[in-house]
Every structure is written in structure tokens, then in C-alpha cells.
Amino acid sequence: MIAEQVQADARLLWDYHQMGHAVRPCSVAIGLGSHDLGVADTAVELFKRGLVPVLLFTGATSPTSRGRMPRGEAVHYRERALELGVPSTAVLVEPNARNTGENIRFSRQVLEDAGVTVSSVLLVSKPYEERRAYATACKLWPAVEFVSASTPMTFEQYVDSIQDVHLVIDMLVGALQRLLIYPAQGFMISQSVPPDVMDAYERLCREGFTSRLITADSSTR
Known part of the structure; x- marks a missing residue:
């Protein structure tokens, strides 16, 4: 749950x-x-x-x-x-x-x-x-x-299609981390992240949804 x-x-x-x-x-x-x-x-x-x-x-x-x-x-x-x-x-x-x-x-x-x-x-x-x-x-x-x-669907619909809510949330967190760190590395343009989204991201990290986070020595983009 x-x-x-x-x-x-x-x-x-x-x-x-x-x-x-x-x-x-x-x-x-x-x-x-x-x-x-x-x-x-x-x-x-x-x-x-x-x-x-x-x-x-x-x-x-x-x-x-x-x-x-x-x-x-x-x-x-x-x-x-x-x-x-x-x-x-x-x-x-x-x-x-x-x-x-x-x-x-x-x-x-x-x-x-x-x-x-x-x-x-x-x-x-x-x-x-x-x-x-x-x-x-x-x-x-x-x-x-x-x-x-992309395919138009809600978060709940996507979770139902994947049948793994933890994986989906891990993916959401990992994708946001890349938006935060990759512009400085020259991999993508910078985009603003609203404060409420940042707060949600940090809470999810604290809750342990971190399997898709990358480390400093990772080359995966």
C-alpha cells in the first residue's frame, strides 16, 4: 500500500x-x-x-x-x-x-x-x-x-499498465534528478523546477524511491 x-x-x-x-x-x-x-x-x-x-x-x-x-x-x-x-x-x-x-x-x-x-x-x-x-x-x-x-494517461493508469507502482515512482524520481544535474554537464538545456515539485522529489527520495538515481561516476544518460 x-x-x-x-x-x-x-x-x-x-x-x-x-x-x-x-x-x-x-x-x-x-x-x-x-x-x-x-x-x-x-x-x-x-x-x-x-x-x-x-x-x-x-x-x-x-x-x-x-x-x-x-x-x-x-x-x-x-x-x-x-x-x-x-x-x-x-x-x-x-x-x-x-x-x-x-x-x-x-x-x-x-x-x-x-x-x-x-x-x-x-x-x-x-x-x-x-x-x-x-x-x-x-x-x-x-x-x-x-x-x-506521449500516450495520454494519468499516473494511476500508467501504474495499472506497468503493475509496479514502486518502479514507476523510482522512474519519476530518477528522471527529475537528471533534469537537475545534467544541464551543468552539458547533456540538456536547463528548465525551471517549481518549488512544490522539488519538495515532492525530496520527500520521495527520503521515502526510499532511489533505485533510478545515478551516482557521480555514472555515465548513463
């Missing part, structure tokens, strides 16, 4: 991590690899709405996705898109990225190699990764306009 204060703090972080962008037509949709096939489903939905002419899925594997996606996140995303009716000619794959920075850098190279002219990107991620992905992309590819997108 999760305490009421913990749930309230988690919802604050959940809401903050989402950018609230209105989706619009863009040059491409980039789906950031993870354990969540919902990212691929959302990218396909945007494609079918005519908002993008091409999809690019990026990602190798990680400890949280290896069991579910042994062939790699981007490969499984592509297979999902084809199952949902997207033509193979409209799907590109970048299978090597192992962190958000590599997702952006490697995707940019794949698009250049494919001759895709990019002025804007629908950046599709898990709901709680929207802000982190946006901040990273804006730092590494400043000439492009990014629009954040």
Missing part, C-alpha cells in the same frame, strides 16, 4: 514531466526506445493521423527492456508498427542507442543518411520522459523544433 502523501508527490512529478505540447505536423516522429510498447503505438497513431510521413524508432536494450524486447527496443517498435499497418518504407530503425543523448545523436545521423530533411520532430516517449527527452533534444539538435508527445 502506497501512502497518500507518496501518491500525491508522485502525481506532482508525473504532471511536471509532461510538456503539454499540442501535436502538429512535423518532418518525422522519433520514438524513443524503452520497455513500453505504448511509445510505438502512439507514434503509429500520429502517423495514421497524417502528422508525419516517416517514423524512426531508436534504442538498443536496457536492464528494464531486455526481457521483453530481446531483439532490441527499436526493432520491436518497428515490428509493432508493421503489425499496426504502417508500410515498411515509412519506418526507419536506429538500433544502437543506449541513452537519451545517443537516441538523439544517432537518430539525427540515420535521418541524414536516409536523405530526410528535418525541420521539426514529434518526439515520442513514455509520459514521464517527455521533459527529459525534450531538454536533451533541444541541447543536441538546436536547429530543429521539437514537439513532445
Whole structure:
């Protein structure tokens, strides 16, 4: 059972991590690899709405996705898109990225190699990764306009889909830590964090939701 204060703090972080962008037509949709096939489903939905002419899925594997996606996140995303009716000619794959920075850098190279002219990107991620992905992309590819997108759902709905509330809260806390420390390391742009969100983050850390926090010597981005 999760305490009421913990749930309230988690919802604050959940809401903050989402950018609230209105989706619009863009040059491409980039789906950031993870354990969540919902990212691929959302990218396909945007494609079918005519908002993008091409999809690019990026990602190798990680400890949280290896069991579910042994062939790699981007490969499984592509297979999902084809199952949902997207033509193979409209799907590109970048299978090597192992962190958000590599997702952006490697995707940019794949698009250049494919001759895709990019002025804007629908950046599709898990709901709680929207802000982190946006901040990273804006730092590494400043000439492009990014629009954040994810599967519309509440914190409670996402927990129900994952069936592990502790893992979800750990992820929310870890994503916020990166927003706090990575700008100084040159990995992403800086964004303001409201005081109530900071207070919630600190309480959740004290409650032990720290498995996704990184140490000073970690290179994972």
C-alpha cells in the first residue's frame, strides 16, 4: 500500500514531466526506445493521423527492456508498427542507442543518411520522459523544433499498465534528478523546477524511491 502523501508527490512529478505540447505536423516522429510498447503505438497513431510521413524508432536494450524486447527496443517498435499497418518504407530503425543523448545523436545521423530533411520532430516517449527527452533534444539538435508527445494517461493508469507502482515512482524520481544535474554537464538545456515539485522529489527520495538515481561516476544518460 502506497501512502497518500507518496501518491500525491508522485502525481506532482508525473504532471511536471509532461510538456503539454499540442501535436502538429512535423518532418518525422522519433520514438524513443524503452520497455513500453505504448511509445510505438502512439507514434503509429500520429502517423495514421497524417502528422508525419516517416517514423524512426531508436534504442538498443536496457536492464528494464531486455526481457521483453530481446531483439532490441527499436526493432520491436518497428515490428509493432508493421503489425499496426504502417508500410515498411515509412519506418526507419536506429538500433544502437543506449541513452537519451545517443537516441538523439544517432537518430539525427540515420535521418541524414536516409536523405530526410528535418525541420521539426514529434518526439515520442513514455509520459514521464517527455521533459527529459525534450531538454536533451533541444541541447543536441538546436536547429530543429521539437514537439513532445506521449500516450495520454494519468499516473494511476500508467501504474495499472506497468503493475509496479514502486518502479514507476523510482522512474519519476530518477528522471527529475537528471533534469537537475545534467544541464551543468552539458547533456540538456536547463528548465525551471517549481518549488512544490522539488519538495515532492525530496520527500520521495527520503521515502526510499532511489533505485533510478545515478551516482557521480555514472555515465548513463
